[in-house]
Amino acid sequence: MPVRLPRRPDRDAVLIAAAGLLGGLALWFLGLHNNPPLAALPGRLSLVALVVMCGAELLRRSAPLTALAVGTVTLALDICTGSLVATIAMYTDVVYAAVLYGRPSVAWRIPRVAEVLTVLGTLLAVALIRKPEALLLGFGFGVLIVAPAWTGAGIRRHRDDARAARLEAERTALLAELDRREAVGAERARMARELHDMVAGHLSAIAIHSTAALSIGEPKASEEALTVIRENSVQGLAEMRRLIGLLRQAGGAEEPAATPRLDGVDALLAHARKAVRDDRFRFALDDARGPGPLPAPIELAAYRIVQESLTNAVKHAAPGPVTVRLAREGGGQLVVEVSSAHGDGPVPRAPGSGAGLVGMGERVALLDGEFEAGPAAGPDGKEWRVRAVLPVPEEGAL
Structure with a gap:
């Protein structure tokens, strides 16, 4: 040695x-x-x-x-x-x-x-x-x-x-920096989810109808497509302005913006029905939530899941029934289920990146719920099903 x-x-x-x-x-x-x-x-x-x-x-x-x-x-x-x-x-x-x-x-x-x-x-x-x-x-x-x-x-x-x-x-400084980075990352993820959920549906409708306007030679059909494009452009711009207003909001100096609730699901279905403009699609809502109110975070997450699922159905689903089911199951859990016909179409009607499924999974995980999405066997054949189970706190189940 x-x-x-x-x-x-x-x-x-x-x-x-x-x-x-x-x-x-x-x-x-x-x-x-x-x-x-x-x-x-x-x-x-x-x-x-x-x-x-x-x-x-x-x-x-x-x-x-x-x-x-x-x-x-x-x-x-x-x-x-x-x-x-x-x-x-x-x-x-x-x-x-x-x-x-x-x-x-x-x-x-x-x-x-x-x-x-x-x-x-x-x-x-x-x-x-x-x-x-x-x-x-x-x-x-x-x-x-x-x-x-x-x-x-x-x-x-x-x-x-x-x-x-x-x-x-x-x-302590290292932990503070890690906490700051985690908070920034979480805030960025939240902003990305909100931006995607609010604007993606409008942009998908614009993409679909602009393609129709360019490919159809009928003046009336082109006019209808351009009308839908304008409506979605205006609505998308309004949503963007609302999101920017939320980001610029300084503390509690201003009134908080209204949070979307499940009572607006009918409007989402009407918007999706107008966006796809195909008589072979049949949009339906099965609302079995009951009279009891739900906490705002649960309602917001469920609303965004339905919104993103309908956007994906407009872009990718095969012609057929699109069903939204809302129900309260054992223990007061809220079940959100959106099913649509699943076919082997050649090309989607609008491009997608898969960020919507990631955002839905993140929303459910933040509430300690369960989430699954994928092909499943339905009564009318093969379908694509999105299912989320959101636990409702006892104080929210009034």
Whole structure:
């Protein structure tokens, strides 16, 4: 396994080590030692301790725990050979750096270990010296290791709290941005559904009748087709203006626009009947909702489903019956079902993109309902059936 070498010392470590080395050399040449050497050890060994402590200082950021271990042994040598203030000062910085930059599992234990060592050192000094000065030695020991350890612990705690607060702020900002994007996406989808449902029927009728006007050579038929085109153009323009007014509406300063309701399904059938202008089509309504009113969101969704289904029938259905059924089933659910003859026609009477089915499915999903659309077997043969089941809240089923 390759050995990972410490990274290059940073600028602060180099400056502290250089200042400590110069200060320690000055003190040594001036003979300013803290105590005489113990056990007749040569005083020049204090210079060795000074140099080694400077090396430990260079590791304060890249390998703080290694620096602490080396510094502790070096401090013992320094005390035995005539202590220098510069060496002691650098050791306090090594203790501080070990708590601030060391691994969390070890760094948080250093202040506790320093407290225990201070108490043991004080008791040992009192036992050996048996003078009041022994308490001063214990106090100095505490200043040497306990104070820098707890200083590093406090700064590290504040730094970790600041990092956690910054991460929480970034997370909050990210969630806010995601919420904003989701809200914008939902609003765009709602606008797309409303625009498609309100205008697609009129444009489909315009496309069908403009094709008829261009292909039929009879002046009367062309005039009727152009009349239908004009009516649908005017109605489509009115719907567009209403939608634009809704988008420009500022809060509750204006009266809300009227929401389409199922009482207007007869008008939708009349519009579809006029748009297709084929006697083989038979439009019928089977309304079994009952007298109870429905919540506005349910009525709007059901109305738009019927509107889009009739638009699709005008564009794609084969000649035959087109039936709209509205009913209340078990649990008060509203069932909307639109069926039309399904044939293998060569070309649709007007182009389609499939967005209508997607919009109907989205409307039903927003109300936690069920939606299905596709070919089915009917009493008159094969038919295309759109069926939506919309749950009605209890407070809406009055």
